[in-house]
Amino acid sequence: MLRQKIxxxxxxxxxANLGDDDFFSILQDVCFDFDLERFAFGIRYGKKDNFxxxxxxxTHSNELKEYYIKNKCHLYDPLFHALYKLAMPFEWNLEKIDxxxxxxxELMNAFMSFNIQTGTTILLTPHSTFQGFIxxxxxxxxxxxxxxxxxxxxxxxxxxxxxxxxQDLKILTEREIEILSQKSQGKTIKAVSYNLSxxxxxxxxxxxxxxxxxxxxxTEHAISKFISLQANKxx
Numbered sequence: 001m002l003r004q005k006i007x008x009x010x011x012x013x014x015x016a017n018l019g020d021d022d023f024f025s026i027l028q029d030v031c032f033d034f035d036l037e038r039f040a041f042g043i044r045y046g047k048k049d050n051f052x053x054x055x056x057x058x059t060h061s062n063e064l065k066e067y068y069i070k071n072k073c074h075l076y077d078p079l080f081h082a083l084y085k086l087a088m089p090f091e092w093n094l095e096k097i098d099x100x101x102x103x104x105x106e107l108m109n110a111f112m113s114f115n116i117q118t119g120t121t122i123l124l125t126p127h128s129t130f131q132g133f134i135x136x137x138x139x140x141x142x143x144x145x146x147x148x149x150x151x152x153x154x155x156x157x158x159x160x161x162x163x164x165x166x167q168d169l170k171i172l173t174e175r176e177i178e179i180l181s182q183k184s185q186g187k188t189i190k191a192v193s194y195n196l197s198x199x200x201x202x203x204x205x206x207x208x209x210x211x212x213x214x215x216x217x218x219t220e221h222a223i224s225k226f227i228s229l230q231a232n233k234x235x
Contacts, residue, residue, distance in 0.1 A: 002144055005033050009152045013159050023160045027134065030152050034145050036136050038116075040064070043124075043132035043157060067110050084131060089122045089146050111137075122150050130161050165228075171213045179206050180226045183219065 009030050016022055024041065031039050083090060094117050111117070119137040124130070134153045141149070172180070175196075182192040189207075193200045207219050216222035 002148060005030070006148050006151060010155055013152070013155050016159075018156070018160050018163055020160070023156055026156055027153060030149065031136070034148070036139065036141075036145075038137040040135045040137065041132070041153070042135075043130055043160075064110070064114050084123050085126060087123045087125045087150070089120060089141075089150070091118070091120045091140055093118045120146070122146060122153065124157055125150075125154050127158075130157060132157060172210065176206055176210050176213075179203060180210060180223065183207075184223050184227055 009026060012026055016026075018026075027039070027041060031037075094112055111119075116137050118139070119135050120139065120141045121133050121135045122141075124132045124134075132153075134149060136149070169177075178196060179192060182195060187195070189200050189203050192198075193203050196203075207222070210216070210222050211219065214222050214225050216225060
């Protein structure tokens with residue numbers, strides 16, 4: 001029965017062009033299959049300090065989902081980071097471990113505000129372009145359920161990131177990719193202008209469009225995203 005549930009979920013993931021809503025719906029269906037009433041899911045996407053994040057909360061109040069999106073809560077404390085390297089699930093109780101998660105304080109406070117005191121967090125397998133977690137609230141999990149949720153969450157995330165990267169690349173024109181390629185090599189705007197036989201103002205104009213399309217705060221942020229995409233795609 002467990003294997004069948006996993007296979008059905010993986011078939012859905014592999015056959016779909018997942019948007020965020022589809023992504024979370026699959027996880028929600030899986031949790032319902034296991035009679036898990038509440039779960040939260042979070043992804044950090046990118047490298048170092050330049051990243052996009054998306055969070056989904058299902059089977060709980062919309063207020064908690066809005067809190068995730070507004071505050072972009074992340075698990076950055078040393079204990080989480082150590083566990084993340086091993087992709088090791090852990091059970092938690094806010095009353096007992098609150099002091100062990102100093103940088104996670106905001107997220108812990110949010111859970112307490114929504115009367116969430118306990119849960120089990122399953123970390124995604126370490127990956128070069130994303131990290132994240134799925135937390136089942138108010139419950140402990142059987143090892144087989146842990147395994148199934150981990151497998152499905154990782155497959156879902158990999159597929160969603162792959163689609164997102166493909167979409168990011170498609171919105172860039174060939175000229176914009178050319179300019180980003182040059183900038184990613186450390187070339188100045190003057191050098192890019194000379195190499196591509198374009199005026200510096202035209203290069204600046206393209207860089208503005210690129211930042212907008214990639215939702216980047218700066219040219220350096222756009223370059224970081226571009227390098228991350230390049231690592232997984234061929235041009």
